Amino acid sequence: MSELEEYREKINEIDYKIVHLFEKRMNFVRKIGDYKKKHNLPVLDPEREKEVIKKNISYLKNEEYECMVEEFFKKIMELSKRLEK
Numbered sequence: 001m002s003e004l005e006e007y008r009e010k011i012n013e014i015d016y017k018i019v020h021l022f023e024k025r026m027n028f029v030r031k032i033g034d035y036k037k038k039h040n041l042p043v044l045d046p047e048r049e050k051e052v053i054k055k056n057i058s059y060l061k062n063e064e065y066e067c068m069v070e071e072f073f074k075k076i077m078e079l080s081k082r083l084e085k
């Protein structure tokens, strides 16, 4: 296996985990959406979104990725809100 193939194999393994975790997250988002509908709560919770971004940035070892993690979670939360509607 070439070096390139080896790295891509690693990425494939990581992507597999990401998709599994993404699916798990979305299943809980769906439950939150149902709860909010039942209790007449708005889909958007800006304070919670700030907390999600802050918390996840704090898990980083390399601060170079801060902006990317912020963008990544903003996109995930955008998809979550679409699912909740």
Ligand SMILES: C=C(O[C@@H]1C=C(C(=O)O)C=C[C@H]1O)C(=O)O
Pocket (backbone or CB within 6 Å): 029, 032, 043, 044, 045, 046, 048, 049, 052, 076, 077, 078, 080, 081, 084
């Ligand atoms: C899932 C929720 O709904 C929305 C989506 C969020 C998310 O994907 O983490 C966070 C806040 C809300 O704007 C929630 O309120 O927890």
